[in-house]
Each structure stands twice: as C-alpha cells, then as structure tokens.
Amino acid sequence: MAPDLDAALLALGDALLEVDRFAKLALVRFDARRSMLVDRLMPTGDVVSCERLETTFDHLPTRERIAVAAAGTFVDFGDQSDEFAALFSFQRFTDVGWLSLRGLRFDGQLSAIVVLYETRKFFGARSSERIAPSVALFELAFARFFEREARGEAVRTLEDVTQRVHAEYERKLGTLEEKLVKAAGAHGVADPERLLSLEREVAKALEDARRSARRADAVEVQVTAAVDQLEKAHIELHRRSEALRQKTRTLYLIDRVLTLDAGTDDAREMVNGLLTLVGDDMGAQRCSLMLLAPEENMLYLAAARGIAPNVPAGYRVRLGEGVAGKVALTREPLLVQDVDEAKSHPLLQDEHFTTGSFISFPLVYHGELVGVVNLTNRAMHGIFVEEDIERVRLLALVIGLVATQSRLPERMLETLSVG
Numbered sequence: 001m002a003p004d005l006d007a008a009l010l011a012l013g014d015a016l017l018e019v020d021r022f023a024k025l026a027l028v029r030f031d032a033r034r035s036m037l038v039d040r041l042m043p044t045g046d047v048v049s050c051e052r053l054e055t056t057f058d059h060l061p062t063r064e065r066i067a068v069a070a071a072g073t074f075v076d077f078g079d080q081s082d083e084f085a086a087l088f089s090f091q092r093f094t095d096v097g098w099l100s101l102r103g104l105r106f107d108g109q110l111s112a113i114v115v116l117y118e119t120r121k122f123f124g125a126r127s128s129e130r131i132a133p134s135v136a137l138f139e140l141a142f143a144r145f146f147e148r149e150a151r152g153e154a155v156r157t158l159e160d161v162t163q164r165v166h167a168e169y170e171r172k173l174g175t176l177e178e179k180l181v182k183a184a185g186a187h188g189v190a191d192p193e194r195l196l197s198l199e200r201e202v203a204k205a206l207e208d209a210r211r212s213a214r215r216a217d218a219v220e221v222q223v224t225a226a227v228d229q230l231e232k233a234h235i236e237l238h239r240r241s242e243a244l245r246q247k248t249r250t251l252y253l254i255d256r257v258l259t260l261d262a263g264t265d266d267a268r269e270m271v272n273g274l275l276t277l278v279g280d281d282m283g284a285q286r287c288s289l290m291l292l293a294p295e296e297n298m299l300y301l302a303a304a305r306g307i308a309p310n311v312p313a314g315y316r317v318r319l320g321e322g323v324a325g326k327v328a329l330t331r332e333p334l335l336v337q338d339v340d341e342a343k344s345h346p347l348l349q350d351e352h353f354t355t356g357s358f359i360s361f362p363l364v365y366h367g368e369l370v371g372v373v374n375l376t377n378r379a380m381h382g383i384f385v386e387e388d389i390e391r392v393r394l395l396a397l398v399i400g401l402v403a404t405q406s407r408l409p410e411r412m413l414e415t416l417s418v419g
Contacts, residue, residue: 006041006048008141013043015134016116018382019283020127023118024090028053032109040088040115051089059087064101069110071103072237073244074128074135085117096120100128104139106146114138125252125281140235147231151223158216165212172205257398267411271303274402275373278395279305282359283382284375289399290317290324291363291371291409299328299372302412306377314416323360324372331369333361333392337383357383361392365400371409373399 009027016025026042037055041048057065067075077084081099082092090099102114114135118127176198260273271289279287286306290299293316301315320329327334337357358376362369373396378384403409 005142005145008138008145009041009048010043010046012114012131012134012138016127016131019130020118022093023116023127025117026088026090026115028088028113028115030057030110030112032111037088037113053089055087060084060101068101068103068113071105071110073248074100074102074116074132076100076128081117088115088117090115090117093117093119098126098128100126102128102135104142106143107150111146112142121280129248129252130281130283144231155220158220161216161219162213165209165216169205169209173202176202176205254398257402261402261406267408267415268303270402270406270408271412274399275303275305278373278392278399279375281395282375282384282388282392283378285377287376288324288374289371290328290374291403291412292328292369293413294410299324300413300416302371302409314413324374327360327362328369328372331362331364333359333389335359335384335386335389337385359384359388359392361389361396363396363400363403365397365404368404370400370403 005027013025016023024042026040028040029038030036031038035057037053037057040051040053042051060068061080064075064077067073077099081097085092085097085099096119098118098120100116100118102116103110104112104114116128116131256277257274260270260277264270264273271291275287275289278284278289288304288307289302291302292298293300295316297319299317299319301311301313301317303313304311317325319325323334335357336359357378358374360372360374363371363373373392375384375392
C-alpha cells in the first residue's frame, strides 16, 4: 500500500505506462458542497503536478455526469472526447482521442474523478480496460487515505471534547473548593448542610464528567466500527467491480472478433486481425498464430509479428516438436515467466527465445485442435503471470470458434499457396 495519495497516483501512472506510453492520466478532486472540479493531480515522471481547475461539474453532459457520479466504471465520452479533454486541461492528440472518466466515491458522495485520455485504437483492448484492475486498487487506496483523515479528525474531535469536559470539571471543582474554603473561613466550622450541598455538587460534577467520558468512548467505538465497515464495503465493491470488468471485457472481445469476421472475407486479413487482437490485448511485442495443416500432425505459421524474417508464412511444425508442437500435442497451455531460469524445461531445449516470459496456448474447439497462439516479449519488460492464462483462454476460445466456423485454416493455406 502506498504511503500517501501522491505515491498511489504515481504507481497508477506507472501501471498505465506499461500498457500505453502515450495515454494521459489525472486525478481531479471534486468539492461536493460547491459541485466544483477543484484541481487536477497528474503523475509526471517521479512527481505529481497540481493545477487548479475550479470548473463546475455541470459542464459535463447530463448522461455522462450521472454515470460518473455513480462511480464504479469508466464512462466513455465518444466523439465528444477531444472537446471535453480541454475541460481538464489536456492537450489534444494529433489523432482522434478517447476520454474516459471514472468517479471515486467516499461516504456516499463523489469525491474525485480518474481521468484517462488515450488515442483511439482499431485493434486490441482500450487502455481504460487494461488498467481497470489498477484503478480499482487505487480507488481502495484513495478510500483508505480518506478514512485515515476521517479517523484523525474523529480523534481530534474526541480529544477536544475530552479536554473541554476535563477543563469544565476542573473549573467547577475549583469553584466548589473556593466555596468550601470561604464557608470554613467565615464560620470557623463549616455549616453541615452547606457542606453536604457542596459535596453533592462535587459528586454531580464527577458524574457529569464520567458520562461525558463514556459518550466520548462510545463515539470512538462507533467511528472505529464505521471505518471497519467502510473498509469491508470497499473490498466488496472492488470484488464486484472486477467481476463486472471481466464480463464487460468478455463481451468486448467477442464483439471485436465477430465484427472482424463479419467485416472481411479475406483470410489473410482475418488471421492478421486475430493476431493483432490477442497481441495488443496481452501487450506482446512478438507473437504468432499457427493453424492445423491438412497434412497429418502438422501445424503451419498463418500470421506472425516480431519474429525473425527468415521464418516465412506457411512454415511447418510437426506436432510434438518444439514448443508449439508439444503444446498442440498435449493441448495444455505453457507459461514460462523467465526464459533464463527455464532453460532446463523439456519444451525449451530446441527453441530460441529472447529475454522475457512467454505463453503458448492451444486453440481447441469442440474437442478438435485448431492451432496454437504464441506470445512473448511483453511490452515494457513485463512478465506474463498465471492470471494472464485465463485472459488468453478466453481469446483462444473465441479465435478457435471463428477459425472453425469460417474454415480459416483451409482458406488461409489456399491464400499462401496462391501467393
């Protein structure tokens, strides 16, 4: 957990840099009392710059404004992106941009807005989708910083109340002592009734002080319980937000692939589009799509990006040979996080990889092998992890479905033969 809000925002900026080094990110603070966008915090290098905005929230369109205030997901501004990016003091891109806003709520009110401005992409997931988990973690950190401030304010309030009660008690006790002294000095021997009355006043003052202390303790217990409940609520909100993000991403990927399938009859364009989709979504600088050849137990290279130029399209690999061949034979995905530490792996003994981790995943549809997709050299020197296997599993399922329904392995091989 970051020590403060600036550190958390810098960490979120680093997460965005790993997936899109051209996108711009900022946190805009919101004053609910005045309904104003107060200032913009923007991670730049190792520092967070602050710029005053003082712009009313009502400047945003009504539909988008309501969705941002509801928080939980990014709200897309579509064709109005470039126009409203200027509202947040973002310099426009040369190309068409995408503006996305995600509200952050605290104690039931909108407290801040995460603003993401990126260039429009034709293939692959948008940056707002790829950093959604990081934004959810930032939202949790943001809430905890606010909780810490609220708790500090509650502690200060309790201390003030306790000090006032104690001071009042000391004042009343001093007054009563003065009265006792005066009464004893005036009469030599204190009047029993007067003394009893003063003792009752002292007892009442002590009881009032004890009640005030109990009320202060009760307030502190309530504040602590409320903070704990708020933390649990934010954790549950993060879990539900992540589940919703996964469902949204599933629909997005299926829509992109089906749109590509419906939009072209060119087999070469189709395989290149499918490879670009999975490569961009996983941030792989080097990737390849291999499909099942009509010859028995053979795969052929249908499309590739970033591999050696001496490996032509149509290159054959026998099932059981090399990484792709053995993955196709076993129909089990392979994840290697560090090639240098995995030289002894049986699937790597006859392969040549550059630095970084890689994934090789079989394409299977209704129990039939369709091909293999290979991903390596993740952008920004990142590594693939276990969670990425599930992301590729979804992509592989959709690619296998489209490739089978459109007879892509046969059609692509005919295209290569004609070429």
